[in-house]
Amino acid sequence: MTSPLPRRPTWLNVLGVVALVALAIGAWLGLRVSPPDVNQGDLIRVMYAHVSVAWVSFLAVGVAAFAGIAFLWTGKRRFDVVSLAASEAALLFGALTIIGGMTYSKPTLNTFWTWDAKLTLTALMVALLAGVFIVRGLIEEPVRRGRVSAVILIVVLASLPLNYLAAEWFRTLHPAKSIDLTGGGVTMDATMLEVLLFNVGAAALMFTWLLIERVRLGLREAELEDRRGRGGEQAEVVRV
Amino acid sequence: MFDGWNAWTWVTVAWIELVLAYGGYLIYLRWRAARLGREEDER
Numbered sequence: 001m002t003s004p005l006p007r008r009p010t011w012l013n014v015l016g017v018v019a020l021v022a023l024a025i026g027a028w029l030g031l032r033v034s035p036p037d038v039n040q041g042d043l044i045r046v047m048y049a050h051v052s053v054a055w056v057s058f059l060a061v062g063v064a065a066f067a068g069i070a071f072l073w074t075g076k077r078r079f080d081v082v083s084l085a086a087s088e089a090a091l092l093f094g095a096l097t098i099i100g101g102m103t104y105s106k107p108t109l110n111t112f113w114t115w116d117a118k119l120t121l122t123a124l125m126v127a128l129l130a131g132v133f134i135v136r137g138l139i140e141e142p143v144r145r146g147r148v149s150a151v152i153l154i155v156v157l158a159s160l161p162l163n164y165l166a167a168e169w170f171r172t173l174h175p176a177k178s179i180d181l182t183g184g185g186v187t188m189d190a191t192m193l194e195v196l197l198f199n200v201g202a203a204a205l206m207f208t209w210l211l212i213e214r215v216r217l218g219l220r221e222a223e224l225e226d227r228r229g230r231g232g233e234q235a236e237v238v239r240v
Numbered sequence: 241m242f243d244g245w246n247a248w249t250w251v252t253v254a255w256i257e258l259v260l261a262y263g264g265y266l267i268y269l270r271w272r273a274a275r276l277g278r279e280e281d282e283r
Contacts, residue, residue, distance in 0.1 A: 042248060045251040046254040049257070088265075220276060
């Protein structure tokens, strides 16, 4: 079997290795270097895994939605490929956020799940992201498929500010933010903050690597689909 | 079932989730690339 992809650039291999090493260092920092929390004890180490993927799921949704907007604006297929790749990553990181959140919630709050605003909005985000793939599977025509999924992704993007602020605005089991980007400052131990930010960086590197790998594959798949489409049209012409 | 789990069991489970998710996605990408290769060979 021939390789369907162009030769792997060295920098992409380097990026993959750096992402994996960063992930390993992040785990070491979270599991060994971070001090235990005054209230949660060693359970605070779950937070580094959970919060880092939660933030990167937001980043992935942003990339998917803005690539979708670029596709709506320009009609260029490569933006749809990027949007699809980022949507897959957003679904991966979103599902990890929910599963990690349940793993954190059970020992600290004595429940896996509750239908409050924050958790429900996150579940809705993941459901809508899954919907993108269901819809894409139902539409064969590439331009229409890209447009419809872009519109869904814009809706998901619009829900993110509400999701971010839900722990402050509504009664919820989810803890209030320890890092408040709306001006509340940081209420977290300095070492814990550094470990958390390192893990967020590692997760973001992982996202970037997976995104690029998926885009390479997606561009080739789109090329093959276009060739098939043209072949189909020619077959129609011959039959007529 | 979970009452007997201590803090480190939950911590281990949370980090294993990450490894499984990233590993699973990389396997999925390899499978997709192999399928694309087969399709291109058929053409």
